[in-house]
Amino acid sequence: MALKEGLRTWKRHFRLLFLLIVGLSGLLLYGIPGLRHLEIFIPMGTCPPARMLLLRDNFTGLLRLWARPEVLTCTSWGAPIIWDGTFDPDMAQQEAIQQNLTIGLTVFAVGRYLEKYLARFLETAEQHFMVGQRVVYYVFTERPAAVPRRPLGPGRQLRVERVLxxxxxxxxxxxxxxxxxxxxxxxxxxxxxxxxxxxxxxYFSGAFGPEALAESVAQLHAWHYHWPRRLLPYERDARSAAALAVDEGDFYYHAALFGGSVAALRQLTAHCARAQQQDRARGIEARWHDESHLNKYFWLHKPAKVLSPEFCWSPEIGQRAEIRHPRLLWAPKEYALVRD
Structure with missing residues (x-):
């Protein structure tokens, strides 16, 4: 009898502890902003020493992953996670020049997003994005005549494509x-x-160079890079083509920045467009739209390189010791103004 009573007490305490953990997690993720500072105590994991000494990059040679022991610098499938200090920017610059590359940068500026954000995005890209390389900007908009035209550096071009x-x-x-x-x-x-x-x-705030290039590139989401897999905001509706089970997923990737070779991106965009069409036919919509489908794709097809949150950071989070030199910053999200 005493054993049964003790077991019931233990189960009751366990349930209370579980609810407390879930409640605090919810507050951290979606509730009280100040509590988010506690997430720095959630360990990110470490890269195995043997892998740190062997990982190479097509543009920077041997990566210095050991230079950032406080953060995770590699994935379980052997891809590097690029942080400031783990690469040689000069070597990456020279390698890209030797390969005679042209690098594309696409951006959609539709509705009020054009007036509110596009000029600053392009101006700062000229200052920081792939400086010294050949670049072609592709702006997709329903109002080509409204796209700001400013002088561009040598070897840099602007294309404007009309969309509905x-x-x-x-x-x-x-x-x-x-x-x-x-x-x-x-x-x-x-x-x-x-x-x-x-x-x-x-908008760009620091050098964003060829060290970011790879066959396929994913971006760690600034708001979720510390969180364990079970708490990440993947699509959980099993009816959706974007759905991931609770034991699936590696990291949560941000759809505000992804890239790769033309061939790899053709495969990625074809998958996501097809999956979204499947959801429409079923009368459903993934929770985070194309970002949910992007995360499903990168679970099925692992990225060759992962960019740390330094490459796309939200100032709303505040300062973090591991975020040394942000390269791209979120502008204030004025959804009431820009979304119809």
Whole structure:
């Protein structure tokens, strides 16, 4: 009898502890912003020493992953996670020049996003994005005449592509995969060897160079890089083509920045566009739209390189010791102003 009573007491305490953990996690993720500072105590894991000494990069040679022991610098499948101090920027610059590369940068500026964000995005890209390399900017908008035209550096060009205005902002987000797939199969794919796809409501604040290049590139989401897999905001509706089970997923990737070779991005965009069409046919929509499908894709097809949150950081989070030199910063999200 005493044993049964003790077991019931233990189960009751366990349930209370579980609910407390879930409640605190919810507050940290979505509730009280100040509590988010506690997430720095959630360990990120460490890269095995043997892997630290062997991982190489096509653009920077042997990576110095041991230079950042306080953060995770590699993945379980052997891809590097690029942090400040783990690469030689000069070597990456010279390697890209020797390969005679042209690098594409795509951005969608639709509706009020054009007036609010595009000028600053392009101005700061000229200051920090792939400086010294040949670059072609592709701006997708329903109003080509409204795109600001400013002098560009040597070897840098601006292309403006007309797209249809979607009824909802969610559709603008999701339709970009289909639009990108078509562009990569057209002039963009012929002009560039590597392409980055970025959101317009952000701006460059530091050098974003060839060290970020790889066959396929994913970006650790600034708001979720410390969190264990079970707490990440993957799509959980099993009916969706973007769904991941509770034991699936590696990291949570941000759709505001992804990239790779033209061939790899054609595969990625085709997968996401097809999966979104499947969801539409079923009358459902993934929780985080194209980002949910992007995360499903990178679970199935692991990225060759992962960028640390330094490459796309949110100032709202505040200062973090491990975020030494942010390269791209989120602009203030004025959704009431820019979303119809």
């Amino acid at each position: 205005r979607e009824r909802r902002w969610q559709d603008v987000s999701m339709e970009r995969m289909r639009t990108l797939h078509a562009a990569l199969g057209g002039r963009l794919g012929r002009e560039a060897q590597f392409v980055f796809c970025m959101d317009v409501d952000q």
